Amino acid sequence: MSAVLRPVVGDIVEAIIEGIPRDVPVYAMPMEGRFGQGVRQGVTVALNRFLDLPGTRLPALSEDGKWVYERLGRGEVRSGRSLESLLAAYRYGARVTFRAISRTIDVSRLPPETLLALGESLFAYIDELSAASAQGYAQEQSERAGEQLRLRGELLEMILRGDSSDGGVARLAAAVGWTLPEVVVVALVPFPHVDGLRAALGPDGLVAERGTDVVIVFPFVSRKPRRRDLERALRGRRAIVGPARPWQQASESLHLATAAGAHGVAPGPEQPHGDTAPVWVEDHLAELVVQAEPLATADLARTRLAPLDGLRPAVRERLTETLLAWLRHQGQRAPIADELFVHQQTVGYRVAQLKELFGDALEDPEVRFELELVLRAGHR
Structure with missing residues:
Protein backbone atom coordinates (compact mmCIF):
# COMPACT_ATOMS: atom_id res chain seq x y z
CA MET A 1 0.00 0.00 0.00
CA ALA A 145 0.02 32.05 32.37
CA GLY A 146 3.34 31.90 34.22
CA GLU A 147 4.70 34.82 32.22
CA GLN A 148 1.50 36.78 32.86
CA LEU A 149 1.83 36.17 36.61
CA ARG A 150 5.46 37.27 36.50
CA LEU A 151 4.65 40.45 34.60
CA ARG A 152 1.69 41.25 36.87
CA GLY A 153 3.96 40.79 39.90
CA GLU A 154 6.52 43.10 38.30
CA LEU A 155 3.76 45.65 37.67
CA LEU A 156 2.73 45.49 41.32
CA GLU A 157 6.30 46.16 42.45
CA MET A 158 6.63 49.09 40.04
CA ILE A 159 3.41 50.59 41.40
CA LEU A 160 4.62 50.19 44.99
CA ARG A 161 7.87 51.93 44.01
CA GLY A 162 5.88 54.75 42.41
CA ASP A 163 7.74 54.41 39.11
CA SER A 164 5.92 56.98 36.98
CA SER A 165 8.64 59.06 35.35
CA ASP A 166 9.08 57.23 32.03
CA GLY A 167 5.61 55.74 31.56
CA GLY A 168 6.87 52.22 32.30
CA VAL A 169 3.95 51.41 34.60
CA ALA A 170 1.40 52.40 31.95
CA ARG A 171 3.18 50.36 29.27
CA LEU A 172 3.46 47.25 31.45
CA ALA A 173 -0.18 47.61 32.57
CA ALA A 174 -1.23 47.70 28.91
CA ALA A 175 0.96 44.68 28.13
CA VAL A 176 -0.78 42.53 30.77
CA GLY A 177 -4.24 43.90 29.99
CA TRP A 178 -4.65 45.71 33.34
CA THR A 179 -6.39 49.08 33.21
CA LEU A 180 -4.25 51.46 35.27
CA PRO A 181 -6.66 53.17 37.72
CA GLU A 182 -6.24 56.59 39.28
CA VAL A 183 -6.81 55.26 42.81
CA VAL A 184 -5.83 51.95 44.44
CA VAL A 185 -5.75 50.27 47.82
CA VAL A 186 -3.01 47.93 48.98
CA ALA A 187 -3.97 44.92 51.10
CA LEU A 188 -2.01 42.29 53.03
CA VAL A 189 -3.08 38.67 53.45
CA PRO A 190 -1.03 36.26 55.61
CA PHE A 191 0.11 33.06 53.86
CA PRO A 192 -2.16 30.59 55.67
CA HIS A 193 -5.17 32.34 54.11
CA VAL A 194 -4.19 32.79 50.44
CA ASP A 195 -5.74 29.66 48.86
CA GLY A 196 -7.87 30.67 45.88
CA LEU A 197 -7.04 34.33 46.41
CA ARG A 198 -6.30 35.19 42.76
CA ALA A 199 -9.52 33.58 41.60
CA ALA A 200 -11.51 35.42 44.28
CA LEU A 201 -10.02 38.79 43.29
CA GLY A 202 -10.42 38.24 39.56
CA PRO A 203 -8.32 40.01 36.92
CA ASP A 204 -8.58 43.38 38.70
CA GLY A 205 -6.32 42.29 41.55
CA LEU A 206 -2.53 42.33 41.26
CA VAL A 207 -0.97 39.79 43.65
CA ALA A 208 2.64 39.15 44.70
CA GLU A 209 4.41 37.45 47.59
CA ARG A 210 6.34 39.58 50.09
CA GLY A 211 7.89 37.94 53.14
CA THR A 212 5.21 36.11 55.11
CA ASP A 213 2.35 37.95 53.41
CA VAL A 214 0.78 38.28 50.01
CA VAL A 215 0.43 41.87 48.82
CA ILE A 216 -2.56 42.97 46.74
CA VAL A 217 -2.99 46.12 44.66
CA PHE A 218 -6.66 46.65 43.83
CA PRO A 219 -8.41 49.43 41.86
CA PHE A 220 -10.54 51.66 44.07
CA VAL A 221 -12.01 54.33 41.80
CA SER A 222 -15.68 53.48 42.50
CA ARG A 223 -15.45 53.41 46.26
CA LYS A 224 -18.62 51.65 47.46
CA PRO A 225 -18.82 48.86 44.86
CA ARG A 226 -15.07 48.31 45.01
CA ARG A 227 -15.15 48.02 48.80
CA ARG A 228 -17.99 45.53 48.52
CA ASP A 229 -16.05 43.46 45.94
CA LEU A 230 -12.94 43.43 48.09
CA GLU A 231 -14.89 42.58 51.24
CA ARG A 232 -16.30 39.54 49.46
CA ALA A 233 -12.92 38.39 48.10
CA LEU A 234 -11.05 38.87 51.40
CA ARG A 235 -13.65 37.61 53.86
CA GLY A 236 -12.16 35.06 56.25
CA ARG A 237 -8.57 35.74 55.14
CA ARG A 238 -7.41 37.94 58.07
CA ALA A 239 -6.66 40.68 55.56
CA ILE A 240 -5.67 44.27 56.29
CA VAL A 241 -6.56 46.89 53.66
CA GLY A 242 -4.67 50.17 53.53
CA PRO A 243 -6.34 53.52 52.75
CA ALA A 244 -7.09 54.53 49.16
CA ARG A 245 -4.32 56.44 47.41
CA PRO A 246 -3.45 57.59 43.87
CA TRP A 247 -1.50 54.69 42.37
CA GLN A 248 1.69 56.78 42.44
CA GLN A 249 1.36 56.84 46.27
CA ALA A 250 0.41 53.18 46.71
CA SER A 251 3.43 52.67 48.98
CA GLU A 252 1.68 54.85 51.60
CA SER A 253 -1.30 52.49 51.59
CA LEU A 254 1.08 49.54 52.03
CA HIS A 255 2.94 51.32 54.84
CA LEU A 256 -0.25 51.98 56.80
CA ALA A 257 -1.55 48.44 56.27
CA THR A 258 1.78 47.07 57.52
CA ALA A 259 1.72 49.42 60.51
CA ALA A 260 -1.83 48.35 61.38
CA GLY A 261 -0.74 44.72 61.38
CA ALA A 262 2.36 45.44 63.45
CA HIS A 263 0.33 47.33 66.06
CA GLY A 264 -2.32 44.66 66.33
CA VAL A 265 -5.30 46.56 64.95
CA ALA A 266 -8.26 44.27 65.61
CA PRO A 267 -9.93 42.28 62.80
CA GLY A 268 -13.37 43.19 61.56
CA PRO A 269 -16.62 41.96 63.11
CA GLU A 270 -17.68 38.36 62.81
CA GLN A 271 -19.57 37.55 59.64
CA PRO A 272 -22.03 34.69 58.97
CA HIS A 273 -20.41 31.24 59.14
CA GLY A 274 -17.69 32.60 61.45
CA ASP A 275 -15.73 34.42 58.74
CA THR A 276 -14.03 37.66 59.71
CA ALA A 277 -14.25 40.80 57.61
CA PRO A 278 -10.99 42.43 56.53
CA VAL A 279 -9.55 45.27 58.58
CA TRP A 280 -9.96 48.61 56.79
CA VAL A 281 -7.23 50.90 58.07
CA GLU A 282 -9.32 53.95 57.22
CA ASP A 283 -11.77 52.80 59.93
CA HIS A 284 -8.96 52.54 62.52
CA LEU A 285 -6.83 55.62 61.90
CA ALA A 286 -7.26 57.06 65.43
CA GLU A 287 -6.41 53.68 66.93
CA LEU A 288 -3.34 53.44 64.71
CA VAL A 289 -2.17 56.91 65.71
CA VAL A 290 -2.47 55.99 69.39
CA GLN A 291 -0.79 52.61 68.94
CA ALA A 292 2.19 54.25 67.24
CA GLU A 293 3.50 55.24 70.73
CA PRO A 294 2.34 52.43 73.03
CA LEU A 295 4.47 53.49 76.00
CA ALA A 296 3.11 57.03 75.95
CA THR A 297 -0.43 55.68 75.57
CA ALA A 298 0.06 53.33 78.53
CA ASP A 299 1.32 56.21 80.69
CA LEU A 300 -1.64 58.34 79.68
CA ALA A 301 -4.03 55.46 80.43
CA ARG A 302 -2.60 54.97 83.93
CA THR A 303 -3.11 58.67 84.61
CA ARG A 304 -6.57 59.13 83.14
CA LEU A 305 -8.07 55.81 84.34
CA ALA A 306 -6.65 56.11 87.87
CA PRO A 307 -10.13 56.92 89.36
CA LEU A 308 -11.17 53.36 88.47
CA ASP A 309 -8.31 51.73 90.38
CA GLY A 310 -9.52 49.50 93.18
CA LEU A 311 -12.79 48.52 91.49
CA ARG A 312 -13.57 44.85 90.94
CA PRO A 313 -12.53 43.79 87.38
CA ALA A 314 -16.13 43.13 86.28
CA VAL A 315 -17.31 46.52 87.54
CA ARG A 316 -14.35 48.28 85.96
CA GLU A 317 -15.02 46.58 82.62
CA ARG A 318 -18.69 47.69 82.63
CA LEU A 319 -17.81 51.26 83.53
CA THR A 320 -15.02 51.66 80.97
CA GLU A 321 -17.29 50.20 78.29
CA THR A 322 -19.99 52.71 79.28
CA LEU A 323 -17.48 55.57 79.44
CA LEU A 324 -16.27 54.92 75.90
CA ALA A 325 -19.85 54.79 74.59
CA TRP A 326 -20.70 57.97 76.55
CA LEU A 327 -17.73 59.79 75.01
CA ARG A 328 -18.44 58.47 71.53
CA HIS A 329 -22.12 59.46 71.60
CA GLN A 330 -21.58 62.72 73.50
CA GLY A 331 -23.73 61.64 76.44
CA GLN A 332 -26.87 60.71 74.44
CA ARG A 333 -28.54 57.91 76.40
CA ALA A 334 -30.52 56.25 73.58
CA PRO A 335 -27.56 55.45 71.27
CA ILE A 336 -25.45 54.46 74.30
CA ALA A 337 -28.15 52.02 75.43
CA ASP A 338 -28.45 50.61 71.90
CA GLU A 339 -24.71 50.06 71.66
CA LEU A 340 -24.44 48.40 75.06
CA PHE A 341 -27.74 46.46 74.80
CA VAL A 342 -28.95 47.81 78.13
CA HIS A 343 -31.88 49.95 79.32
CA GLN A 344 -31.49 53.73 79.33
CA GLN A 345 -31.97 53.72 83.11
CA THR A 346 -28.96 51.42 83.39
CA VAL A 347 -26.97 53.92 81.31
CA GLY A 348 -28.03 56.72 83.66
CA TYR A 349 -26.99 54.71 86.73
CA ARG A 350 -23.56 53.91 85.30
CA VAL A 351 -22.92 57.48 84.11
CA ALA A 352 -23.76 58.73 87.59
CA GLN A 353 -21.12 56.36 88.99
CA LEU A 354 -18.58 57.63 86.47
CA LYS A 355 -19.26 61.27 87.34
CA GLU A 356 -18.87 60.45 90.99
CA LEU A 357 -15.51 58.74 90.34
CA PHE A 358 -14.07 61.28 87.86
CA GLY A 359 -15.69 64.43 89.23
CA ASP A 360 -15.22 67.65 87.28
CA ALA A 361 -12.60 66.03 85.03
CA LEU A 362 -15.37 64.76 82.73
CA GLU A 363 -16.31 68.38 82.03
CA ASP A 364 -12.84 69.11 80.62
CA PRO A 365 -12.71 68.63 76.80
CA GLU A 366 -8.99 67.81 76.93
CA VAL A 367 -9.55 65.08 79.52
CA ARG A 368 -12.47 63.64 77.54
CA PHE A 369 -10.29 63.55 74.40
CA GLU A 370 -7.48 61.76 76.25
CA LEU A 371 -9.91 59.30 77.85
CA GLU A 372 -11.35 58.39 74.47
CA LEU A 373 -7.85 57.94 73.06
CA VAL A 374 -6.74 55.48 75.73
CA LEU A 375 -10.04 53.59 75.69
CA ARG A 376 -9.97 53.27 71.89
CA ALA A 377 -6.43 51.97 72.21
CA GLY A 378 -7.82 49.09 74.27
CA HIS A 379 -6.87 50.18 77.79
CA ARG A 380 -9.40 49.30 80.46
Whole structure:
Protein backbone atom coordinates (compact mmCIF):
# COMPACT_ATOMS: atom_id res chain seq x y z
CA MET A 1 0.00 0.00 0.00
CA SER A 2 2.76 2.43 0.94
CA ALA A 3 4.50 1.95 -2.41
CA VAL A 4 1.26 2.62 -4.29
CA LEU A 5 0.43 5.75 -2.32
CA ARG A 6 3.90 7.38 -2.25
CA PRO A 7 3.59 8.88 -5.75
CA VAL A 8 0.29 10.58 -4.89
CA VAL A 9 1.26 12.00 -1.48
CA GLY A 10 1.63 15.44 -3.02
CA ASP A 11 -1.88 15.29 -4.48
CA ILE A 12 -3.36 14.19 -1.13
CA VAL A 13 -1.55 17.02 0.65
CA GLU A 14 -2.98 19.56 -1.80
CA ALA A 15 -6.50 18.11 -1.44
CA ILE A 16 -6.30 18.44 2.33
CA ILE A 17 -4.85 21.97 2.17
CA GLU A 18 -7.58 23.00 -0.26
CA GLY A 19 -10.42 21.49 1.77
CA ILE A 20 -9.50 22.54 5.32
CA PRO A 21 -10.76 26.15 4.92
CA ARG A 22 -14.12 24.83 3.69
CA ASP A 23 -14.51 22.15 6.36
CA VAL A 24 -13.12 24.17 9.29
CA PRO A 25 -14.37 27.78 8.80
CA VAL A 26 -11.95 29.26 11.34
CA TYR A 27 -9.17 28.47 8.83
CA ALA A 28 -10.97 30.23 5.97
CA MET A 29 -7.87 32.21 5.07
CA PRO A 30 -5.15 31.97 2.41
CA MET A 31 -2.71 29.15 3.20
CA GLU A 32 0.25 31.47 2.88
CA GLY A 33 3.10 32.76 5.01
CA ARG A 34 4.17 31.04 8.22
CA PHE A 35 0.65 29.75 8.87
CA GLY A 36 0.36 28.09 5.47
CA GLN A 37 3.89 26.69 5.71
CA GLY A 38 3.13 25.22 9.13
CA VAL A 39 -0.07 23.52 7.94
CA ARG A 40 1.59 22.17 4.79
CA GLN A 41 4.55 20.85 6.78
CA GLY A 42 2.23 19.19 9.31
CA VAL A 43 0.15 17.44 6.63
CA THR A 44 3.23 16.30 4.67
CA VAL A 45 5.05 14.94 7.75
CA ALA A 46 1.89 13.14 8.89
CA LEU A 47 1.25 11.41 5.57
CA ASN A 48 4.84 10.31 5.02
CA ARG A 49 5.15 9.00 8.57
CA PHE A 50 1.88 7.12 8.25
CA LEU A 51 3.19 5.40 5.14
CA ASP A 52 6.45 4.53 6.91
CA LEU A 53 4.73 2.65 9.73
CA PRO A 54 3.21 -0.51 8.16
CA GLY A 55 5.38 -3.58 8.85
CA THR A 56 7.62 -1.75 11.34
CA ARG A 57 7.77 -1.21 15.10
CA LEU A 58 8.41 2.48 14.75
CA PRO A 59 6.55 4.76 17.18
CA ALA A 60 3.63 6.62 15.61
CA LEU A 61 5.51 9.91 15.87
CA SER A 62 9.22 10.54 15.56
CA GLU A 63 10.76 13.12 17.88
CA ASP A 64 10.89 15.61 15.01
CA GLY A 65 7.30 14.83 14.09
CA LYS A 66 6.12 15.24 17.64
CA TRP A 67 7.81 18.65 17.75
CA VAL A 68 5.93 19.68 14.57
CA TYR A 69 2.52 18.89 16.11
CA GLU A 70 3.36 20.38 19.48
CA ARG A 71 4.33 23.55 17.62
CA LEU A 72 1.00 23.56 15.76
CA GLY A 73 -0.77 23.30 19.13
CA ARG A 74 1.26 26.21 20.50
CA GLY A 75 0.41 28.23 17.41
CA GLU A 76 -3.31 27.88 18.13
CA VAL A 77 -2.82 29.54 21.54
CA ARG A 78 -0.80 32.35 19.99
CA SER A 79 -3.49 32.90 17.38
CA GLY A 80 -6.27 32.97 19.96
CA ARG A 81 -8.03 29.87 18.61
CA SER A 82 -9.36 26.87 20.49
CA LEU A 83 -7.63 23.50 20.14
CA GLU A 84 -10.84 22.02 18.73
CA SER A 85 -10.31 23.82 15.41
CA LEU A 86 -6.96 22.11 14.89
CA LEU A 87 -8.34 18.71 15.90
CA ALA A 88 -11.18 19.18 13.43
CA ALA A 89 -8.61 19.86 10.70
CA TYR A 90 -6.82 16.61 11.62
CA ARG A 91 -10.08 14.67 11.35
CA TYR A 92 -10.76 16.24 7.96
CA GLY A 93 -7.28 15.23 6.80
CA ALA A 94 -7.95 11.65 7.91
CA ARG A 95 -11.17 11.51 5.89
CA VAL A 96 -9.46 12.89 2.76
CA THR A 97 -6.61 10.40 3.16
CA PHE A 98 -8.99 7.47 3.55
CA ARG A 99 -10.91 8.52 0.44
CA ALA A 100 -7.62 8.82 -1.48
CA ILE A 101 -6.62 5.32 -0.39
CA SER A 102 -10.02 4.04 -1.56
CA ARG A 103 -9.53 5.66 -4.99
CA THR A 104 -5.92 4.54 -5.42
CA ILE A 105 -6.28 0.95 -4.23
CA ASP A 106 -8.98 -1.47 -5.36
CA VAL A 107 -10.52 -1.88 -1.91
CA SER A 108 -12.98 -4.46 -3.30
CA ARG A 109 -10.06 -6.90 -3.40
CA LEU A 110 -9.15 -6.29 0.25
CA PRO A 111 -10.55 -8.54 2.99
CA PRO A 112 -13.00 -6.59 5.22
CA GLU A 113 -10.76 -7.08 8.27
CA THR A 114 -7.83 -5.50 6.39
CA LEU A 115 -9.92 -2.48 5.39
CA LEU A 116 -11.18 -2.14 8.95
CA ALA A 117 -7.65 -2.37 10.35
CA LEU A 118 -6.52 0.30 7.88
CA GLY A 119 -9.25 2.68 9.02
CA GLU A 120 -8.51 2.01 12.69
CA SER A 121 -4.79 2.60 12.13
CA LEU A 122 -5.43 5.89 10.37
CA PHE A 123 -7.66 7.29 13.09
CA ALA A 124 -5.42 5.96 15.88
CA TYR A 125 -2.59 7.83 14.18
CA ILE A 126 -4.71 11.00 14.14
CA ASP A 127 -5.23 10.50 17.87
CA GLU A 128 -1.44 10.55 18.31
CA LEU A 129 -1.16 13.79 16.36
CA SER A 130 -3.98 15.27 18.41
CA ALA A 131 -2.33 14.28 21.69
CA ALA A 132 0.95 15.92 20.66
CA SER A 133 -0.84 19.12 19.68
CA ALA A 134 -2.85 19.09 22.91
CA GLN A 135 0.40 18.82 24.84
CA GLY A 136 1.88 21.78 22.96
CA TYR A 137 -1.33 23.76 23.46
CA ALA A 138 -1.30 23.09 27.22
CA GLN A 139 2.40 23.91 27.54
CA GLU A 140 1.96 27.22 25.73
CA GLN A 141 -1.02 28.12 27.92
CA SER A 142 0.94 27.24 31.07
CA GLU A 143 3.99 29.22 30.00
CA ARG A 144 1.85 32.19 29.06
CA ALA A 145 0.02 32.05 32.37
CA GLY A 146 3.34 31.90 34.22
CA GLU A 147 4.70 34.82 32.22
CA GLN A 148 1.50 36.78 32.86
CA LEU A 149 1.83 36.17 36.61
CA ARG A 150 5.46 37.27 36.50
CA LEU A 151 4.65 40.45 34.60
CA ARG A 152 1.69 41.25 36.87
CA GLY A 153 3.96 40.79 39.90
CA GLU A 154 6.52 43.10 38.30
CA LEU A 155 3.76 45.65 37.67
CA LEU A 156 2.73 45.49 41.32
CA GLU A 157 6.30 46.16 42.45
CA MET A 158 6.63 49.09 40.04
CA ILE A 159 3.41 50.59 41.40
CA LEU A 160 4.62 50.19 44.99
CA ARG A 161 7.87 51.93 44.01
CA GLY A 162 5.88 54.75 42.41
CA ASP A 163 7.74 54.41 39.11
CA SER A 164 5.92 56.98 36.98
CA SER A 165 8.64 59.06 35.35
CA ASP A 166 9.08 57.23 32.03
CA GLY A 167 5.61 55.74 31.56
CA GLY A 168 6.87 52.22 32.30
CA VAL A 169 3.95 51.41 34.60
CA ALA A 170 1.40 52.40 31.95
CA ARG A 171 3.18 50.36 29.27
CA LEU A 172 3.46 47.25 31.45
CA ALA A 173 -0.18 47.61 32.57
CA ALA A 174 -1.23 47.70 28.91
CA ALA A 175 0.96 44.68 28.13
CA VAL A 176 -0.78 42.53 30.77
CA GLY A 177 -4.24 43.90 29.99
CA TRP A 178 -4.65 45.71 33.34
CA THR A 179 -6.39 49.08 33.21
CA LEU A 180 -4.25 51.46 35.27
CA PRO A 181 -6.66 53.17 37.72
CA GLU A 182 -6.24 56.59 39.28
CA VAL A 183 -6.81 55.26 42.81
CA VAL A 184 -5.83 51.95 44.44
CA VAL A 185 -5.75 50.27 47.82
CA VAL A 186 -3.01 47.93 48.98
CA ALA A 187 -3.97 44.92 51.10
CA LEU A 188 -2.01 42.29 53.03
CA VAL A 189 -3.08 38.67 53.45
CA PRO A 190 -1.03 36.26 55.61
CA PHE A 191 0.11 33.06 53.86
CA PRO A 192 -2.16 30.59 55.67
CA HIS A 193 -5.17 32.34 54.11
CA VAL A 194 -4.19 32.79 50.44
CA ASP A 195 -5.74 29.66 48.86
CA GLY A 196 -7.87 30.67 45.88
CA LEU A 197 -7.04 34.33 46.41
CA ARG A 198 -6.30 35.19 42.76
CA ALA A 199 -9.52 33.58 41.60
CA ALA A 200 -11.51 35.42 44.28
CA LEU A 201 -10.02 38.79 43.29
CA GLY A 202 -10.42 38.24 39.56
CA PRO A 203 -8.32 40.01 36.92
CA ASP A 204 -8.58 43.38 38.70
CA GLY A 205 -6.32 42.29 41.55
CA LEU A 206 -2.53 42.33 41.26
CA VAL A 207 -0.97 39.79 43.65
CA ALA A 208 2.64 39.15 44.70
CA GLU A 209 4.41 37.45 47.59
CA ARG A 210 6.34 39.58 50.09
CA GLY A 211 7.89 37.94 53.14
CA THR A 212 5.21 36.11 55.11
CA ASP A 213 2.35 37.95 53.41
CA VAL A 214 0.78 38.28 50.01
CA VAL A 215 0.43 41.87 48.82
CA ILE A 216 -2.56 42.97 46.74
CA VAL A 217 -2.99 46.12 44.66
CA PHE A 218 -6.66 46.65 43.83
CA PRO A 219 -8.41 49.43 41.86
CA PHE A 220 -10.54 51.66 44.07
CA VAL A 221 -12.01 54.33 41.80
CA SER A 222 -15.68 53.48 42.50
CA ARG A 223 -15.45 53.41 46.26
CA LYS A 224 -18.62 51.65 47.46
CA PRO A 225 -18.82 48.86 44.86
CA ARG A 226 -15.07 48.31 45.01
CA ARG A 227 -15.15 48.02 48.80
CA ARG A 228 -17.99 45.53 48.52
CA ASP A 229 -16.05 43.46 45.94
CA LEU A 230 -12.94 43.43 48.09
CA GLU A 231 -14.89 42.58 51.24
CA ARG A 232 -16.30 39.54 49.46
CA ALA A 233 -12.92 38.39 48.10
CA LEU A 234 -11.05 38.87 51.40
CA ARG A 235 -13.65 37.61 53.86
CA GLY A 236 -12.16 35.06 56.25
CA ARG A 237 -8.57 35.74 55.14
CA ARG A 238 -7.41 37.94 58.07
CA ALA A 239 -6.66 40.68 55.56
CA ILE A 240 -5.67 44.27 56.29
CA VAL A 241 -6.56 46.89 53.66
CA GLY A 242 -4.67 50.17 53.53
CA PRO A 243 -6.34 53.52 52.75
CA ALA A 244 -7.09 54.53 49.16
CA ARG A 245 -4.32 56.44 47.41
CA PRO A 246 -3.45 57.59 43.87
CA TRP A 247 -1.50 54.69 42.37
CA GLN A 248 1.69 56.78 42.44
CA GLN A 249 1.36 56.84 46.27
CA ALA A 250 0.41 53.18 46.71
CA SER A 251 3.43 52.67 48.98
CA GLU A 252 1.68 54.85 51.60
CA SER A 253 -1.30 52.49 51.59
CA LEU A 254 1.08 49.54 52.03
CA HIS A 255 2.94 51.32 54.84
CA LEU A 256 -0.25 51.98 56.80
CA ALA A 257 -1.55 48.44 56.27
CA THR A 258 1.78 47.07 57.52
CA ALA A 259 1.72 49.42 60.51
CA ALA A 260 -1.83 48.35 61.38
CA GLY A 261 -0.74 44.72 61.38
CA ALA A 262 2.36 45.44 63.45
CA HIS A 263 0.33 47.33 66.06
CA GLY A 264 -2.32 44.66 66.33
CA VAL A 265 -5.30 46.56 64.95
CA ALA A 266 -8.26 44.27 65.61
CA PRO A 267 -9.93 42.28 62.80
CA GLY A 268 -13.37 43.19 61.56
CA PRO A 269 -16.62 41.96 63.11
CA GLU A 270 -17.68 38.36 62.81
CA GLN A 271 -19.57 37.55 59.64
CA PRO A 272 -22.03 34.69 58.97
CA HIS A 273 -20.41 31.24 59.14
CA GLY A 274 -17.69 32.60 61.45
CA ASP A 275 -15.73 34.42 58.74
CA THR A 276 -14.03 37.66 59.71
CA ALA A 277 -14.25 40.80 57.61
CA PRO A 278 -10.99 42.43 56.53
CA VAL A 279 -9.55 45.27 58.58
CA TRP A 280 -9.96 48.61 56.79
CA VAL A 281 -7.23 50.90 58.07
CA GLU A 282 -9.32 53.95 57.22
CA ASP A 283 -11.77 52.80 59.93
CA HIS A 284 -8.96 52.54 62.52
CA LEU A 285 -6.83 55.62 61.90
CA ALA A 286 -7.26 57.06 65.43
CA GLU A 287 -6.41 53.68 66.93
CA LEU A 288 -3.34 53.44 64.71
CA VAL A 289 -2.17 56.91 65.71
CA VAL A 290 -2.47 55.99 69.39
CA GLN A 291 -0.79 52.61 68.94
CA ALA A 292 2.19 54.25 67.24
CA GLU A 293 3.50 55.24 70.73
CA PRO A 294 2.34 52.43 73.03
CA LEU A 295 4.47 53.49 76.00
CA ALA A 296 3.11 57.03 75.95
CA THR A 297 -0.43 55.68 75.57
CA ALA A 298 0.06 53.33 78.53
CA ASP A 299 1.32 56.21 80.69
CA LEU A 300 -1.64 58.34 79.68
CA ALA A 301 -4.03 55.46 80.43
CA ARG A 302 -2.60 54.97 83.93
CA THR A 303 -3.11 58.67 84.61
CA ARG A 304 -6.57 59.13 83.14
CA LEU A 305 -8.07 55.81 84.34
CA ALA A 306 -6.65 56.11 87.87
CA PRO A 307 -10.13 56.92 89.36
CA LEU A 308 -11.17 53.36 88.47
CA ASP A 309 -8.31 51.73 90.38
CA GLY A 310 -9.52 49.50 93.18
CA LEU A 311 -12.79 48.52 91.49
CA ARG A 312 -13.57 44.85 90.94
CA PRO A 313 -12.53 43.79 87.38
CA ALA A 314 -16.13 43.13 86.28
CA VAL A 315 -17.31 46.52 87.54
CA ARG A 316 -14.35 48.28 85.96
CA GLU A 317 -15.02 46.58 82.62
CA ARG A 318 -18.69 47.69 82.63
CA LEU A 319 -17.81 51.26 83.53
CA THR A 320 -15.02 51.66 80.97
CA GLU A 321 -17.29 50.20 78.29
CA THR A 322 -19.99 52.71 79.28
CA LEU A 323 -17.48 55.57 79.44
CA LEU A 324 -16.27 54.92 75.90
CA ALA A 325 -19.85 54.79 74.59
CA TRP A 326 -20.70 57.97 76.55
CA LEU A 327 -17.73 59.79 75.01
CA ARG A 328 -18.44 58.47 71.53
CA HIS A 329 -22.12 59.46 71.60
CA GLN A 330 -21.58 62.72 73.50
CA GLY A 331 -23.73 61.64 76.44
CA GLN A 332 -26.87 60.71 74.44
CA ARG A 333 -28.54 57.91 76.40
CA ALA A 334 -30.52 56.25 73.58
CA PRO A 335 -27.56 55.45 71.27
CA ILE A 336 -25.45 54.46 74.30
CA ALA A 337 -28.15 52.02 75.43
CA ASP A 338 -28.45 50.61 71.90
CA GLU A 339 -24.71 50.06 71.66
CA LEU A 340 -24.44 48.40 75.06
CA PHE A 341 -27.74 46.46 74.80
CA VAL A 342 -28.95 47.81 78.13
CA HIS A 343 -31.88 49.95 79.32
CA GLN A 344 -31.49 53.73 79.33
CA GLN A 345 -31.97 53.72 83.11
CA THR A 346 -28.96 51.42 83.39
CA VAL A 347 -26.97 53.92 81.31
CA GLY A 348 -28.03 56.72 83.66
CA TYR A 349 -26.99 54.71 86.73
CA ARG A 350 -23.56 53.91 85.30
CA VAL A 351 -22.92 57.48 84.11
CA ALA A 352 -23.76 58.73 87.59
CA GLN A 353 -21.12 56.36 88.99
CA LEU A 354 -18.58 57.63 86.47
CA LYS A 355 -19.26 61.27 87.34
CA GLU A 356 -18.87 60.45 90.99
CA LEU A 357 -15.51 58.74 90.34
CA PHE A 358 -14.07 61.28 87.86
CA GLY A 359 -15.69 64.43 89.23
CA ASP A 360 -15.22 67.65 87.28
CA ALA A 361 -12.60 66.03 85.03
CA LEU A 362 -15.37 64.76 82.73
CA GLU A 363 -16.31 68.38 82.03
CA ASP A 364 -12.84 69.11 80.62
CA PRO A 365 -12.71 68.63 76.80
CA GLU A 366 -8.99 67.81 76.93
CA VAL A 367 -9.55 65.08 79.52
CA ARG A 368 -12.47 63.64 77.54
CA PHE A 369 -10.29 63.55 74.40
CA GLU A 370 -7.48 61.76 76.25
CA LEU A 371 -9.91 59.30 77.85
CA GLU A 372 -11.35 58.39 74.47
CA LEU A 373 -7.85 57.94 73.06
CA VAL A 374 -6.74 55.48 75.73
CA LEU A 375 -10.04 53.59 75.69
CA ARG A 376 -9.97 53.27 71.89
CA ALA A 377 -6.43 51.97 72.21
CA GLY A 378 -7.82 49.09 74.27
CA HIS A 379 -6.87 50.18 77.79
CA ARG A 380 -9.40 49.30 80.46
